Amino acid sequence: MAKFVGAFAASHAPLIARDWPLLTEARRNEMTAAYRELGRRMDAVAPDVIIELSPDHWVNFFLDNLPSICIGVGDAHEGPPEPFMQKFPYRPIKGHAALGQHIAATALARDFEPSISHRLTLDHGFCIPLWKMELASLPPLVPIIVNDLEPPMLSVRRCFAWGRLLAAAIASSPDPNLRVAILATGGLSHSIGEPNMGAIDEGFDHACIRAFTDGAEAPLVDFLEARMAGAGNGTHEVRNWVIAHAAAGNRGFDLIDYRAVPEVYVGCGFASWRV
């Protein structure tokens, strides 16, 4: 039985990397402080492996092949291909095949049908938080791609089920000494490639944070199913936060920071869960 040591969440945005030098010093300091605090909390629980949940921004998959969930089960994964991510310091990214395979097997045994990949390319969605958190060292990853980009997507209710499944897979892992953390990336509200591109729905974001803080499943499902799609197409990435929240037992949400950052088009949230 492995040990589930913590769950974490952070926003990502290409412009956090590409336009970093163009941000004001005050803005860079705010963002740096939030990512570093997330990294400090991650380091404090000393994970041996991180299960990371992110969308794929058309790097591994496209409309001709679009899994709802894909688990990276390989020993290594490629770093981000975007030109603005060239300085990402961890390449290739070490995977954790044993835990990835165990999660996939646990899923199938419980009537979930994920795709798997033995070598994924991890884009800015996975890598900006890993980069900006400035971890003492990067442990191996089990990357899990969640389709947050193109309908049909997982229902929010199903994201809760996936979170519980990940907790069960960690609990049933045969390595008793393995320390496992979950990191969800994406959200909060943002709109990309739409007529209202750049719009941030701060009202949605604050209500979303309240719903995570309250914790209960049904109100959070109802709120997100009613409001998420209207808060911008990128807001669908909040699904990853839901999976982390459910893995943590729907409780212990602790907001590190939230701020709307129009320069990067994203309502940026940072949080952890006590597990």
Ligand SMILES: [Fe+2]
């Ligand atoms: Fe994204």
